[in-house]
Amino acid sequence: MRTVVIGGTGHIGTYLVPSLVRAGHETVVVSRGTSLPYRDDPLWDRVEMVTRDREAAEREGRFGTFVADLGPDAVVDLTCFTTAQAEQLVEALDGQHVVHTGSIWSYGPSTLVPTTEDAPKRPYGDYGIGKRSVEQYLMGQDRVRASVVHPGHISGPGWMPIGPAGNVDPAVIESLRAAGSCTLPDRGGETIHHVHAEDVAALHQACVEQPDDAAGESFNSVCTQALTLRGYAELLARHFGHEPRIDFVPWADFVDGLDPEQVALTEDHLGRSPMFSMDKARDLLGFVPRHSVTDTVLEAVDAWVASR
Template sequence: MTRVIVIGATGHVGTYLVPALVEAGHDVVAISRGVAEPYRSHAAWRAVERLQMDREALEKAGTFGRDILALKPDIVIDMICFTMPSAEMLVNALTGHVDHFLHTGTIWTHGTAVAVPTPEEAPKHPFGDYGIAKAEIENFLLRSAHRENFPATIIHPGHIVGPGWAPLNPQGNFNTAVFSQLARGEALLLPNFGLETVHHVHAEDVARLFMAAIASRSTAIGESFHAVSDKALTLRGYAESMARWFGHQPKLDFLPYAQWAETQSEEDAKATWEHIARSPNCSMDKARRLLGFTPRHSSLDAVTEAVSWLIDKGQVEGPRETV
């Protein structure tokens, strides 16, 4: 039985990934910092070994890599690595001792796109601390794979969506009041002409791509794969579709970003800028070609599932209608 260690196992993707690993016959160790439960219950969690490990504290002590190695993994899936020293500690400890190492990246490693949809091999010009750091980690892991035979695969999710948390909304931020506005049939104000893009992915599809990479280990090692829906959404198209889903004709207004930002909270305006400045639109052709993987959920399918959950929890107004 293959022993799989999942670091950051109770997050969005881990909620779906851990049960899938158990059902595939793996011996799973789920590591999390605290006692948080996954976003959805599943009987498979009863077969999982749950461990609490404070990664930041153990990295400061210089032991985290050795602590993971001590668990005797065959496969390590790292969902929460954000710095080069963190990546180096694990790679140095695990080199020569694991069959497969899978890292969670981000489509923000691309920065701004030149041509869309963007393939994984497109030249990357990331900006912002997060995107730059994740691109640096990707380069390190791929070098380690190609030059030192470290068995690394990188999965780059888009805007992860699913029941249990607020999805990126049609303004490009996470304010759930935007969905309530659309539910009431009110006009929604969008930045610019609403033609910037966002690219969602259902957490289940990210988990499925990890499983596909594990199943095609020899093909996946030394490669990076996008994990997004088949098509990105423009802010305008997203807003119009959600208005119709709520049973209303779309009512949209537009302002140049600087003026639009003055009508929003500082937090929402900043989040919107972070997303529309990148306007991701990524290709899934590589995962389809090399791993035989196709996402099950469109962006709108994933979002409406999440919004339905928010409605059921009283966090967004209803009623709703399916397109």
């Protein structure tokens, strides 16, 4: 089918776009033209690349009609963050299948774990609230068929993953690499739930290719297991050839002297302590992630170290 991917040169699109082409789909990528995919692939030569600044076109009220004029059978929207954006796109379409990228942040803090897609959603923060609002709109309208994919902490080669301290402080990785040591808050029992960008892409594609099963549904997109902070730190220490030396300190001591941006990230991740189920994607679409959580974080960390 003819598939338009909005924002197709980022983390997810790097894997999704060549895979769609490989599967025989006529693929169009809409992007600002300011970034390149993280991985080279000759199949990008068979992609129709269209440059358009989404935000500028939306301010003019023209982005939805621009996408509709591309003649898609399906639209994969990787860069929608507000209901107004979703409405402008959907109102210009007529019956197509829209696959939207949501977020596990739309749930709010985990309560029952592993959390399933029918769990109550009580998000906080602009990002999570916005993603939840878009999902509610898409599932309530009847102009297009819609599916929502909720990724966890997207990881892969090319960017720093969320680390064992629940942030992206490079000093944590460097210390574990050099000596197998790091400092964690409390006892390190909170969880963070990664997913490889390739698996997020594959689940989007599964939705595109199985619209009768995917339409009207939302799907978690995470590894089949989550990592505790402590387990993650120990994994990296041993990966770099050290016995782990982890110091556990009270929260006040942990944040003392830490960059406020890293503090906020840690609070955000530990406050939610996410752990999600992948059963629904398996049961409805036959989809199982290819990458384990350990392989996912080690690949990302190794690629980051190699780029230093």
